[in-house]
Structures are given as C-alpha cells and as structure tokens.
Amino acid sequence: MRYNERELLSLARQPAEKAAEVLMRLPKKGSVLKKRLVKLVVNFLFYFRTDEAEPIGALLLEQCRIIKEEENVFSISFVEEPERKYCFECDSEEQCQEWIEALKRASYEFMRRSLIFYRNEIQKMTGKDPLEQYGISEEARFQLETRKQ
Amino acid sequence: MKLNERSVAHYATCDSPADHAGFLRKRVERHHHHAHHHHATSYQRRWFVLKGNLLFYFEEKESREPVGLVVLEGCTVELCEAAEEFAFAIRFDDAGARAYVLVADGQAAMEAWVKALSRASFDYMRLVVRELEKQLEEASKTLAACHKSPRRSSSSSRKRHLSNPALLPLQEKPDILENGYSTWGSGGGVPGGAACPDRDGGHVKPPPLPPRRRSAAGSTTGSPVPGLSPAMTESPVSPETACFSKLHSWYGQEIAVLRREWQERQKRGHP
Numbered sequence: 249m250r251y252n253e254r255e256l257l258s259l260a261r262q263p264a265e266k267a268a269e270v271l272m273r274l275p276k277k278g279s280v281l282k283k284r285l286v287k288l289v290v291n292f293l294f295y296f297r298t299d300e301a302e303p304i305g306a307l308l309l310e311q312c313r314i315i316k317e318e319e320n321v322f323s324i325s326f327v328e329e330p331e332r333k334y335c336f337e338c339d340s341e342e343q344c345q346e347w348i349e350a351l352k353r354a355s356y357e358f359m360r361r362s363l364i365f366y367r368n369e370i371q372k373m374t375g376k377d378p379l380e381q382y383g384i385s386e387e388a389r390f391q392l393e394t395r396k397q
Numbered sequence: 398m399k400l401n402e403r404s405v406a407h408y409a410t411c412d413s414p415a416d417h418a419g420f421l422r423k424r425v426e427r428h429h430h431h432a433h434h435h436h437a438t439s440y441q442r443r444w445f446v447l448k449g450n451l452l453f454y455f456e457e458k459e460s461r462e463p464v465g466l467v468v469l470e471g472c473t474v475e476l477c478e479a480a481e482e483f484a485f486a487i488r489f490d491d492a493g494a495r496a497y498v499l500v501a502d503g504q505a506a507m508e509a510w511v512k513a514l515s516r517a518s519f520d521y522m523r524l525v526v527r528e529l530e531k532q533l534e535e536a537s538k539t540l541a542a543c544h545k546s547p548r549r550s551s552s553s554s555r556k557r558h559l560s561n562p563a564l565l566p567l568q569e570k571p572d573i574l575e576n577g578y579s580t581w582g583s584g585g586g587v588p589g590g591a592a593c594p595d596r597d598g599g600h601v602k603p604p605p606l607p608p609r610r611r612s613a614a615g616s617t618t619g620s621p622v623p624g625l626s627p628a629m630t631e632s633p634v635s636p637e638t639a640c641f642s643k644l645h646s647w648y649g650q651e652i653a654v655l656r657r658e659w660q661e662r663q664k665r666g667h668p
Contacts, residue, residue, distance in 0.1 A: 250465035290519035305399035326404035356449030366529035
C-alpha cells in the first residue's frame with residue numbers, strides 16, 4: 249500500500265502531544281526491549297532511536313487496544329490481530345498510566361465519539377444543536393446515529 | 398520508515414463508517430528528473446474512501462485492500478486549474494511535496510469532496526470537540542447556577558473533571574452513547590464531582606445561553622509547548638497555530654454566511 253511517507257515524516261517532526269523515552273518491544277518473535285523515543289502526534293505514535301531525527305516507525309492508532317500489562321508496562325495491539333503486541337515499558341507506574349490515557353484518546357474515532365456525545369448532551373440541555381452555528385450539522389462525521397465500533 | 402500497514406489497511410476496509418466515498422480520477426504523477434520531459438497527463442479512476450484524516454484509494458469499489466493512502470494532516474485542498482474540469486488538489490506545505498490532483502464526476506461531487514477533505518484533519522476535529530466541551534460546561538454551569546455563587550474555579554482541575562469523566566467512559570463502554578447520559582447523573586445535570594450541590598431537578602427549562610464568546614476558540618496560547626496537558630479545555634493548544642488562525646478566519650467567514658442563511662430560514666419558518 250502506497251502512502252505519502254514524506255508527509256508522515258513531516259508530521260513526526262511536529263510538536264508532540266506527548267513524548268518520552270521508554271523501552272519498546274515489537275511484536276516480532278524474539279524481539280527484545282530497546283530504548284526508544286516515542287512521540288504521539290495526532291493519531292500516530294512515532295518511535296525513534298534515541299539519537300536519530302527520523303523515526304524508524306509509526307503506528308496508526310485507530311482500531312487499537314491499549315492494555316495495561318505488568319507493572320510499568322502497557323501494550324498496543326490492533327483489533328484484527330490482538331495477539332501481536334507492541335510493548336512499552338515506562339519508568340514509573342504513573343508514566344505508564346498517563347500514556348495509557350493519552351493513547352486511548354488519541355484516535356480520530358474516539359474524538360468523533362466524544363463530539364457526538366457532547367453534541368447530544370448539549371442538545372438535551374439546551375434544545376439546540378451546537379453544530380448548527382458552524383454550518384456543519386449535516387456532515388457525515390458528526391452524525392448522532394449509533395455507529396458501529 | 399515502517400508503518401503498521403496491515404492494521405491501517407484493515408482500518409480502511411473495516412465497518413467503521415466512512416466520512417465520504419466515491420470514484421475520482423487521480424492524476425498519475427511522473428517523476429521528472431529533467432525539467433523538459435513531457436509526458437501526457439493521464440488519470441486513473443480509483444475508488445476513494447475518506448475515514449478521519451486518512452484518504453484511502455482502491456482499484457475497485459470491491460477491492461479488499463487499498464492500493465494507497467494519503468495522510469491528510471496538514472494539507473490544504475484547493476480547486477485546480479488543471480486542464481480537467483472538476484479538478485481539485487490536495488497539497489502540503491512542505492516544499493517539493495507533490496500534490497494529489499483529483500478529478501470528480503461533476504460540480505456537486507467536486508464540492509462535496511473539497512468540503513469533506515478540508516475538514517478531515519485531526520486538528521479540526523479536536524477544535525470542534527474542545528469547543529463543544531466548553532459549550533457543555535457553559536450549559537452545565539448555566540443550569541446549575543440557580544444560586545449565583547461565584548464558585549467559578551479557574552483551575553484546571555474543575556475542567557479536567559468535566560473532560561475526564563466524559564472521555565474515560567466513552568472509551569471503556571462502547572455503548573456509552575446510550576448509557577453515557579446516565580453516568581452524568583440524572584436529568585442532564587453536571588457530572589459527579591463538579592456538580593453544583595444545589596442543582597435543581599434538571600427538568601426546569603434552562604435559562605437562555607450566555608452570549609457566545611466569539612473568541613472562545615481563539616485565545617492565543619503564546620506558549621511554545623503544545624499539547625493536551627490537563628489544561629486542555631482552557632485554550633486550544635494546537636501544534637500549528639499558523640494553521641489555526643487560517644482555520645479560524647476561514648470558519649469565521651463561513652459562519653457569517655451560514656448564520657445569515659440560517660437566520661433567513663428561521664424567519665421564513667418561524668414568524
């Protein structure tokens with residue numbers, strides 16, 4: 249599958265929502281934990297060798313599961329392959345929890361659900377659709393009907 | 398750079414709803430090493446699917462895997478003065494980046510695509526979510542402010558409380574859209590810890606909304622540190638404030654036009 253790698257690399261250079269040095273292990277068999285810089289930008293998690301400017305990889309954070317594993321450790325896996333886990337070991341339990349929370353909220357789909365929720369709540373409270381003033385109430389991405397996960 | 402392509406391809410074809418889809422002709426880009434080479438411009442018809450900030454394209458509508466992906470974050474979408482009618486281009490800021498030139502079947506299709514793609518960024522979605530968070534908070538406060546007690550905490554903790562309970566349950570419970578209301582307490586009230594203790598039953602007609610703060614989303618951040626810190630509801634910290642002010646003025650114009658139209662419709666519909 250082709251993709252605009254150049255733009256993705258450019259995205260990796262943007263200021264991150266969250267960045268840290270952690271130990272990371274790929275789902276490949278026999279992989280070991282390696283020190284990496286991980287950087288969360290929009291719905292991508294980039295990972296770098298700690299002394300390099302260009303990421304070695306990127307994970308799109310849609311349709312993924314963020315799971316607390318053992319102490320200081322969480323994993324990211326994808327719904328179609330739940331056994332393949334990217335593991336991350338943090339410096340502390342606190343850091344681990346922060347990352348879990350941040351990553352759970354990092355998907356476009358999550359934001360969409362939040363938006364629909366807020367829209368619905370505001371509408372219930374005020375009787376008005378808050379999106380109307382922006383003229384975007386009809387857009388497909390903001391619709392209130394139940395969406396399949 | 399590696400990408401979790403299998404998962405990305407799965408996202409493209411899974412049953413999460415697409416924000417837009419349709420056939421477009423995509424201009425084939427040839428790499429010119431010598432400026433004077435001329436190749437006839439050709440186009441390939443592809444099935445395009447927009448999901449979030451990702452534009453996928455497939456050889457056929459029924460194809461099981463996309464042939465390509467355009468990550469749309471940071472792009473601009475423009476009408477194109479190509480030889481083709483109904484052409485538009487997706488461009489990126491990066492000097493030397495190629496543009497994606499796409500051709501729609503007609504005027505309406507072109508406009509629909511341009512509109513959908515212009516609003517596809519994660520940043521835009523985030524902006525709207527933050528704005529709604531603010532509005533929800535205002536509406537809650539207005540409802541709860543039966544007593545004018547100025548317990549108006551400006552600390553982030555109160556606001557965080559507002560945003561966190563909303564966000565956590567959404568992730569944990571997939572059917573939160575139906576159940577979510579009940580986790581916020583009965584009768585459309587204010588969530589748990591931040592609730593005004595004198596909240597009234599919630600079934601009283603709410604007072605009129607406070608005047609809209611036009612600059613609600615426009616507070617300058619000044620801070621070079623972007624990011625969704627706990628103060629995320631306080632100011633829309635965007636990694637690209639340049640992009641933000643563009644967005645802001647663009648939407649400002651759009652809002653003005655649409656507001657007028659809406660008001661006219663209201664006049665016609667409601668005397």
